Amino acid sequence: MSKTNDRGGARIKQQIIPIVIVAVLFGLSFLTRTGSALRPSYYVVLFVSILNYIVLAVSWNIFSGPSGYISLSTAAFFGLGIYVSALLGEKLPVPLLMIVAGVISFAIAAIIGVITLRLRGVYFTIFTFGLVLLLQYFILWYEVKFNNLRGRTVMAVPYNTVFICLLILAGIVLIAAYYVKRSRFGMALTGIGECEDAAAHIGVNTTMVKVIAFAATSFAIGASGAAKATTMIYIDPPIAFNVMMSFMPVLMVIFGGAGSFLGPIIGAIVFTLLQEQLTTKWPKWYMIIFGVVMIISIVFLPKGLVGSFGEMVGKRKKLLLIAATAVFMVVGFIFTKLLAAAGTNIGGLVFPLLFGIIGFVIFANVLKRGKEAA
Amino acid sequence: MSIMEGTGVSISFGGLKAVSDVKFNVEEGEILGLIGPNGAGKSTFFNLLSGALTMDSGTVYFCGKKISGLKPNQICHLGLGRTFQAAKNFPGMVVYQNVMMGALFGKKGRSAAEAAKITDEVLDFVGLTELKDKNVTDIPLSAQKQLEVARALATRPKLLLLDEVMAGLNPTEVEDAMKLITRIRDSGITVIMIEHVMRAIMTICDRIIVLHHGAKIAEGTPDEISTSRTVIEIYLGES
Known part of the structure; x- marks a missing residue:
């Protein structure tokens, strides 16, 4: 009897936290009223940074937290998102830029994942870090060789718009993080992190779970990069693929509590x-x-x-x-x-x-x- | 009727033939013992059957389906469960959750409620119900071995591979493990077991296969094996 009650209570609690997330983010959306499109308030500018880092840290933690596969590829997908905005910023609105960047990041992460997620421990980490440098120098080489330019300007978008877009993305990522942790998929990721061999032999499709988690979180990271790029004005490969963007989310998770x-x-x-x-x-x-x-x-x-x-x-x-x-x-x-x-x-x-x-x-x-x- | 058949099963690590050209079959409902000196290739053989390693050549059929070349999770879903020689568990989870993992992922489309029911049954079956809320790091070795078996049983296998579940146990615990394995067989699950505890092997196995340097050197009933000249020379020794 008490067991059923516990489950009912847990079910209600499961709904409360996502509702709180939505309510808080909705409340934050009123910050746009504190400034105008041309003169955004300081809070909006600050929250664009905070929300951006929340997306990166929480996304990183969805995959690397339970699975133990420490990824340093955040800057790679963030940079891809930035370049999507730099190339398509004049043609597409921000939400579409984010989706395009997300899809490209997802696809590249899926391919990379299939190739590299068989690497364990530090080898995977080093590879993902190499990916950031590879993309950075490849794009630099390509731009200089074929386009005769080093950097690009990014179409500026009012801060209020970027803020709302990131608010929605952060909401999606947070709710996803909350439910993944409680889902069968989340348990599979935890199982992989605690003992991958045991997980595989009780029927967890370890490769599939790892690739999906890595690619889906890369979607959010790429989308975040596309949104943030519209506030950067000028970018070049070292700015877009700044390695600090790989380390910051990891440090934030460690500091806050993995x-x-x-x-x-x-x-x-x-x-x-x-x-x-x-x-x-x-x-x-x-x-x-x-x-x-x-x-x-x-x-x-x-x-x-x-x-x-x-x-x-x-x-x-x-x-x-x-x-x-x-x-x-x-x-x-x-x-x-x-x-x-x-x-x-x-x-x-x-x-x-x-x-x-x-x-x-x-x-x-x-x-x-x-x-x-x- | 045989539940598993294999021919020409081989794998080499560099120049070392860890398992070479093994032909075997497993009858449904039997307990098959796998013995041999250290380094004979017994655990490697298990790794080949369960998909942890891919065989260089040879084929294995399980319930009429070819499983050589499949991945561990696919083989598990077909109904093959296994334990590991050095217990591999999920240290961050309690005993109950460890078994629950097996129940949840062991078969596709199993609901959480079904999995919970299976978990309770299996915990009861192996006798771990009292320890279900303990951390796996806090339970004794014998319970960890039982947990390995429980997690594999929770997938609801047709065939169970047991890799030295009696190693390090005291005589009373060995006795309990023997009873458990017999009960597993009586519940309709075929068992292949690797073991060095000869008393257990000779008592509960229906048939025994002896491996040496990766090759099968003998096969037969416990009586035939314990009197075989070659097996005595290579493994058992003179009494």
């Missing part, structure tokens, strides 16, 4: 904000600080923000951790104000974010140790 639904989302939001704030406020220190944050999080939060949060036993410790992080962020905010009063204007969210991360790291470790002692 294996959870919220981890990649939170990782993408925090990292994009941090990147945005550091590049505008402390451009010279950006990479150094970013690297330090990454090292600290890997050493002290190996399970990521969400994973470490989940390790807290009991509601009291969870609340304490959130409160501590909030207090640290407020201190960071006050610190920024004090600096501003003293004449050093390092405004924005740099200190609140960094202080918040430090607070979380300290308290997550202290509270965990408390558990071990008890």
Whole structure:
């Protein structure tokens, strides 16, 4: 009896999270009202970045998270999407550009997948990374040799349009991620990650599952590239196939917490904000600080923000951790104000974010140790 | 009636003939033992039958269908289950989920409810019901071996390949494993088992095949094998 009730409850809960996702994204769509087509508000510009990274991180995590096949090909499909927009931007509206880019990425990923997904472990990772460089240098060679040009301009599209398109794409990717994790397909991916031989011998078509997951997530990555490209104005192969786009989603997932639904989302939001704030406020220190944050999080939060949060036993410790992080962020905010009063204007969210991360790291470790002692 | 027939089954790794020109048949409803010294090619032979490796030459028919050249998942869907010598399980899942995986993917178009029912039945059959919520890393070796068998049984096979399920077990556990294998056979599943525990092999097998350097050197009932001159010289030794 209780078992049926549990299942009913689970079924209701299964519907709630997708509804929440849609509601939040719908709410965000009103941000377009804060600016006009020609003068978009800062929030819209910021959210274009955040949504873009959410799509990349969540897509990466759908395939590489459970299957353990660490792909560094994100930049390859993202770059393909950018080039689709550069070539067809004057002829097609953004949604169609995204679909074309998605289909091309899907097809190439499927072919690559059939050839390479028999490679295991680090060999697959290296190959996918090579793919980024291969496409980058091939397109550079082709453009210089046959078109006598190095880069291209991309037809600009109002930020509000790009924002809405990415909002819808992010919605699709998030809902897909949520359902895949709970589906038979998701279980097959997990089985492959935990023991591929065992999975194959109980009837999982491992090749098919891997290729479909790799190609479908590449669709979203390519589509995202096509949308983002319309805000870039000028692109060339090193910009379009920027290898950082391969590493950022991986780092975001690790930072946020691999294996959870919220981890990649939170990782993408925090990292994009941090990147945005550091590049505008402390451009010279950006990479150094970013690297330090990454090292600290890997050493002290190996399970990521969400994973470490989940390790807290009991509601009291969870609340304490959130409160501590909030207090640290407020201190960071006050610190920024004090600096501003003293004449050093390092405004924005740099200190609140960094202080918040430090607070979380300290308290997550202290509270965990408390558990071990008890 | 034979459920599986093979001729000329061979594979080489470089210059080493791991399995060479093996001809065999498996009768429906029997327990067939596969013995031989270490490195004789027994596990490789299993890998060929289950599709983990592709044979260089030879053909194998299973229930009248040619399975040589098929992939492991296709062979599994035709009704062949197997266990691995070194237990291969899903460490991130509990015992129940491990068995559930076999039930879910073992046959196409099986509903989740059906799979759950099969999982409960199989857990009960092998005696793992009490441990079903445990992490696989927390259960003893004997239970891990049972879990291997349970996951394979959950696919609902017609033929089961057991690769040293008694290795490392104490005498009581070996006794239990022997009873389990007999019950599996009695439930209508044909069994091929690789084993070094001679007492078990000689007691429960209907027939035995002996491999040495990849070739079949003897075949017969336990009595014939235990008195065969060649087998004694190569494998069993003088008593």
